[in-house]
Amino acid sequence: MPQTSATSQEIPITAAPPVVARAPRTPSEARPLLPNLVAGALCALVTLAYASSFAALIFGGALSSSINLGVWTAIVGSCIAILALSFLSSFPFALGGPDSNPSVILSISAAGIAAEVLQDATTSAELLPTIFVFLFGSAILCGLLLFAFGRLNWGRYVRYIPYPVVGGFLAGTGYLLLAGGWKLLIGKNIVLTQLADIQSIPTLSWLFAFGVGLALVVATRISRHFLVIPGVLAVGIIGFHASLLASGLSLDDARAAGMLLEPISIGSWQTPFNQEMAAVRWDLLLLHINDVAAMTLVVLVTTLLNATSLDVATGVEADFDRELKALGVANILGGLAGGLVAVNSFNRSMLNQRAGATSPLAARFCAMLVLGAALFAPGAVALLPRPVLIGLVLFLGLSLLLNWLWDARRELPRADYLTVVVILAIVAAFGIATGVILGVVIASLSFVVTFSRQSVVKQRFTSATQRSNVERSQQENACLEEKGEWLHGFVLQDYIFFGTANNLLEEIRGVLGKGDVLLIDFRLVRGLDASAVVVLRKLLRLTAEHKTELLFTAIDEPLAQRFAACGLPLEQSAVRRFADIDRGLEWAEAKLLTSVRPEVELTAALGLPDGADAEALASYFELIEIPGGTTLFHRGEPSNELYLLLRGQLSVQIHIDDSGYTKRIRSYGPGTIVGEMGFYDGAPRSADIVADVDTSVACLTLERLKRLEATQPERAAQFHRFVIMTLAARLRTANEHLRV
Numbered sequence: 001m002p003q004t005s006a007t008s009q010e011i012p013i014t015a016a017p018p019v020v021a022r023a024p025r026t027p028s029e030a031r032p033l034l035p036n037l038v039a040g041a042l043c044a045l046v047t048l049a050y051a052s053s054f055a056a057l058i059f060g061g062a063l064s065s066s067i068n069l070g071v072w073t074a075i076v077g078s079c080i081a082i083l084a085l086s087f088l089s090s091f092p093f094a095l096g097g098p099d100s101n102p103s104v105i106l107s108i109s110a111a112g113i114a115a116e117v118l119q120d121a122t123t124s125a126e127l128l129p130t131i132f133v134f135l136f137g138s139a140i141l142c143g144l145l146l147f148a149f150g151r152l153n154w155g156r157y158v159r160y161i162p163y164p165v166v167g168g169f170l171a172g173t174g175y176l177l178l179a180g181g182w183k184l185l186i187g188k189n190i191v192l193t194q195l196a197d198i199q200s201i202p203t204l205s206w207l208f209a210f211g212v213g214l215a216l217v218v219a220t221r222i223s224r225h226f227l228v229i230p231g232v233l234a235v236g237i238i239g240f241h242a243s244l245l246a247s248g249l250s251l252d253d254a255r256a257a258g259m260l261l262e263p264i265s266i267g268s269w270q271t272p273f274n275q276e277m278a279a280v281r282w283d284l285l286l287l288h289i290n291d292v293a294a295m296t297l298v299v300l301v302t303t304l305l306n307a308t309s310l311d312v313a314t315g316v317e318a319d320f321d322r323e324l325k326a327l328g329v330a331n332i333l334g335g336l337a338g339g340l341v342a343v344n345s346f347n348r349s350m351l352n353q354r355a356g357a358t359s360p361l362a363a364r365f366c367a368m369l370v371l372g373a374a375l376f377a378p379g380a381v382a383l384l385p386r387p388v389l390i391g392l393v394l395f396l397g398l399s400l401l402l403n404w405l406w407d408a409r410r411e412l413p414r415a416d417y418l419t420v421v422v423i424l425a426i427v428a429a430f431g432i433a434t435g436v437i438l439g440v441v442i443a444s445l446s447f448v449v450t451f452s453r454q455s456v457v458k459q460r461f462t463s464a465t466q467r468s469n470v471e472r473s474q475q476e477n478a479c480l481e482e483k484g485e486w487l488h489g490f491v492l493q494d495y496i497f498f499g500t501a502n503n504l505l506e507e508i509r510g511v512l513g514k515g516d517v518l519l520i521d522f523r524l525v526r527g528l529d530a531s532a533v534v535v536l537r538k539l540l541r542l543t544a545e546h547k548t549e550l551l552f553t554a555i556d557e558p559l560a561q562r563f564a565a566c567g568l569p570l571e572q573s574a575v576r577r578f579a580d581i582d583r584g585l586e587w588a589e590a591k592l593l594t595s596v597r598p599e600v601e602l603t604a605a606l607g608l609p610d611g612a613d614a615e616a617l618a619s620y621f622e623l624i625e626i627p628g629g630t631t632l633f634h635r636g637e638p639s640n641e642l643y644l645l646l647r648g649q650l651s652v653q654i655h656i657d658d659s660g661y662t663k664r665i666r667s668y669g670p671g672t673i674v675g676e677m678g679f680y681d682g683a684p685r686s687a688d689i690v691a692d693v694d695t696s697v698a699c700l701t702l703e704r705l706k707r708l709e710a711t712q713p714e715r716a717a718q719f720h721r722f723v724i725m726t727l728a729a730r731l732r733t734a735n736e737h738l739r740v
Helices: 033-058 061-088 100-117 121-151 163-186 195-199 203-222 228-247 251-256 282-287 289-314 320-337 346-354 361-376 386-411 414-430 432-452 474-482 498-509 530-545 557-565 581-595 611-618 676-681 702-711 713-739
Strands: 457-462 487-496 517-528 549-553 576-578 622-626 631-633 641-647 650-655 662-668 688-691 695-701
Touching: 033 061, 033 100, 033 163, 033 228, 033 346, 033 361, 033 386, 061 100, 061 121, 061 320, 061 361, 100 121, 100 163, 100 282, 100 289, 100 386, 121 282, 121 289, 121 320, 163 203, 163 289, 163 386, 163 414, 163 432, 203 228, 203 386, 228 346, 228 386, 282 289, 289 320, 289 346, 346 361, 386 414, 414 432, 432 498, 457 498, 474 581, 487 498, 487 581, 498 530, 517 530, 517 557, 517 581, 530 549, 530 557, 549 581, 576 581, 611 713, 641 676, 695 702, 702 713
Parallel strands: 487 517, 517 549, 549 576
Antiparallel strands: 457 487, 622 695, 631 688, 641 695, 650 662, 650 688
């Protein structure tokens, strides 16, 4: 998979180490303080850079004059998310905050709201209250939904979103990040940019925006070390200020040219409670409620993908529902406190862990440093160069595009890769919400087409290759073998829907008219849709036209109810139903064998070439009549008799202890022998033998066999040969069934 397949916002900064089982840390073990403080300090620098970058992305264009307010909002959201995760996440080193995926949607929504508000020059006072209520309301609503999903244990269901859709969404996010970074730098959309706009941008802005972006891309593709991203950012910030000094530009000049952030102060802290609600354009907020729904889906997927990545990379088991509830609480509190929508961050969490974090202390120290810098050293935040922050945004976008357009081309099947590209194009043309929705539709259609090519027929057979568990005479077996095409059977499997049902019908068409019975077994079918039932109704009509008997076997009650609900009540149709395939085959064989003599003479059944020998041997047997339903012998009884079936049918049955359930193992027809195993090895009966109908048998006792062996050894040998030949034929038939 591409490196970003497991995370939705950044390239992983380290390769996934082997998962090693660790002994649980006891409460008495001391956690080193210094590594946690160092990790927290390093993550604070990166958190400030990310928060400022995403604030600049959201507060661009018409909102650029209020970017200092946006930075405060991003910092508040980051600190509350970090603190909430430190208490509630299943990862002790987890960090979070505003991120690329939700920020892209927020930036598009904010730009749309700003454009609609500013259409009327008299409504400019409505702009910021409307924007901030939208941002805070989005965080609160998103948080409530995330918490509800986690509370309902729905985390596992979100992972069913098709992988190509996730890839296309991430590629689309990459494109929107690149477009957003360009707009931050130039002030206009790419398609509206003119040469004069490009020439008006200071050289330092160009140099550091694209320089930092490309340096991050190259560095992270060469090395996955956790210090790569903060190191490049630090070099970029220092290099920018060194370049300012060398060029003779003051900080005020650089800020006037848009190359530095505006100073922030405690008075910049916006919350839902200090907004002028009367100025809020509620009508516009209602029009953009679909953006909140799209962002919630994005945050949901992002949260679970990042949790999966952290699980794999660190060996710490993720509790997905717990992560959803943690992010739900973080966004509810963040929205109430005046923060942006936040998610867990794979990169920042890995940076924290690799830098030495062994407990939530590092994350809490990080939040304290970030908030402390904003409150007590706002000038330090204002020293962050906008070109470096833009470079970070460009890096995030370019890295996603590289992973999903370049790396994925070798690792994804062609159809999945094309789905990613199509979703990217839709996102670029119509927006991310449309791209995700149409992407799910495209992936679903692709799945349906692919799955429709799979046959639901697990096995095909005829009466020559598969028989019931009825033991038959050689004459009957020969008849079944000779008329093998008389019955055609299909064992179905999986879920039958409109795509696979039509393929099934075409397979069945190929055998209609070649036999008199068509058997379809549903034992392995997990369900079917209404269109599949329509196809089966067409099958009923076709079998009637071909005068073919249709048998359905192993249809349980839920499946029968599904048939009835879709307009095919089986009780009112011409279909014959049987409990299992064995019963269906038995009925079909009995129908075929009506022309074969149903009763055999004892002398003929012994199969001896000399009639005198057969007559002499038959005198040692006793004829017994058994009424239907009567047990011939029970399990555990002595095996002192062997029976030769002359008329009717006997079945071997076993009883499941304490359940009352009886299972038929095998049945025997005229011309077969029963009870021979215990008769020869002396073991007690292993099952019950029951007469299915009125039955005639010839019984040979062990005492009479011994007398036969003593007085007529040659005829005794002929009888043993007959038994051996019968058992050999039975074994040969079983082997043929297994081979088929």
